[in-house]
Amino acid sequence: MNRKISERALGAKNCLSVRDLHVKIDQLTLAKGMSFDLCPGEVTVIIGPNGTGKSTLLKTLFGDINKQQGEVSFQGISLSKKVLSKWRQFFGYMPQDIHLDVELSVLEVVLLGQLDALSLRLDESMVTEALNALEQIGLLHLANRSVNALSGGQCQMILFAQAMMRKPSILMLDEPVSALDLHFQQVLLDYLDRKTKENGWVSLMVLHDLNLAAQYADNLLVVKDGLIVSSGAPKDILTPQLVKDVYGVEAEVTVDGQGVPFIRTRRSSHKKATEIENRNVEKTTTIKETGVSNVY
Numbered sequence: 001m002n003r004k005i006s007e008r009a010l011g012a013k014n015c016l017s018v019r020d021l022h023v024k025i026d027q028l029t030l031a032k033g034m035s036f037d038l039c040p041g042e043v044t045v046i047i048g049p050n051g052t053g054k055s056t057l058l059k060t061l062f063g064d065i066n067k068q069q070g071e072v073s074f075q076g077i078s079l080s081k082k083v084l085s086k087w088r089q090f091f092g093y094m095p096q097d098i099h100l101d102v103e104l105s106v107l108e109v110v111l112l113g114q115l116d117a118l119s120l121r122l123d124e125s126m127v128t129e130a131l132n133a134l135e136q137i138g139l140l141h142l143a144n145r146s147v148n149a150l151s152g153g154q155c156q157m158i159l160f161a162q163a164m165m166r167k168p169s170i171l172m173l174d175e176p177v178s179a180l181d182l183h184f185q186q187v188l189l190d191y192l193d194r195k196t197k198e199n200g201w202v203s204l205m206v207l208h209d210l211n212l213a214a215q216y217a218d219n220l221l222v223v224k225d226g227l228i229v230s231s232g233a234p235k236d237i238l239t240p241q242l243v244k245d246v247y248g249v250e251a252e253v254t255v256d257g258q259g260v261p262f263i264r265t266r267r268s269s270h271k272k273a274t275e276i277e278n279r280n281v282e283k284t285t286t287i288k289e290t291g292v293s294n295v296y
C-alpha cells in the first residue's frame, strides 16, 4: 500500500476504512485482503482490467454483496454492526449501466435522490434544489421530459444529479462517464471534484479512461486479481511499467506543466508491424549469413 495514503489515514477517524477485505462470489475470489482508507474531500478513482472486481468492491462497500472477511467502517462505525438501511444513508451510489424504464419525469427522478426525506407533501425547497442541480449540470431544459425518452448519456447525467441530491457523505460512481460526450464528461467530473472539496465528501469512482483518472483523481486505487496492486497520487504511480503490468499494454507517460500524467498507448498494429519488420530483418540476415534461400 502506498505510504502517503496509509500515513495520512492513520490519524483520520472520519475516513471510509477497509481492512483485510475478502470477497468471494461462487468460486471466484474478487478481493484477497484489500486494505485502504478514503478520506473526506478527496476523489479516489479505481482503475484496473475488465472483470477484476471493481464493481464488486463498490457493491460490497454499499452492503449489496456480503464480504467473507475483513472490516468496512465509516467514521468509526462498522458496516457489520449497522442496520443496512441506516448504513446506506451515508451513500450516494450510482451503479454501472442503469436503465431508467419508469413513467417518471426527469425532475421526479432527481427528487427520488431525497427519498429518505420525501413525504406526501412535496417541499418546495426540495423542488428548487432539484431544479438547481439540473441547471448546474446544464440539463434544466429536460426537467419535465419523461425519463423513458432520454438518451443514454442524458440518463447518466440525471442519475448523477439524483446521487448529488442525496447530499451523501460517501459518493460512489461506477463508470459515470461511460456514455458521455467530451463536454458532459467535463461537466460531471468538474462538478464532482468541486462538490467533493466544498462538502468534504468521500468520493470514489471507477473509470477506465486513464487520462481522465489522472486528471481528476486525488488518489488512485489500482485493482488487479483481487488485490490493490498500487495506490497513490496519479503523478506518483502512473508509469509505463504500471500500465504494462496491469493491462499488458505498452504506453508512454508524459507529465504536463501542472504535474498531470498523460498516457499514450502505442497501437498494437504498430507493434505487430514492427515485430514483423524485425523478423524480416532477422530472416534476411540469416539468409545472407547461411546462404540459404528458403529460410522462413
Ligand SMILES: Nc1ncnc2c1ncn2[C@@H]1O[C@H](COP(=O)(O)OP(=O)(O)OP(=O)(O)O)[C@@H](O)[C@H]1O
Binding pocket: 025, 026, 028, 030, 048, 049, 050, 051, 052, 053, 054, 055, 056, 057
Ligand atoms: N452476481 C454474480 N454472480 C457470478 N459472478 C459474478 C457476479 N457478479 C460479478 N461476477 C463476476 O465477478 C467478476 C468481476 O465482476 P465485476 O463486475 O466486479 O468486474 P469489474 O472489474 O467491475 O469489470 P468491468 O471493468 O468489466 O466493469 C466477473 O468475472 C463477473 O463475471
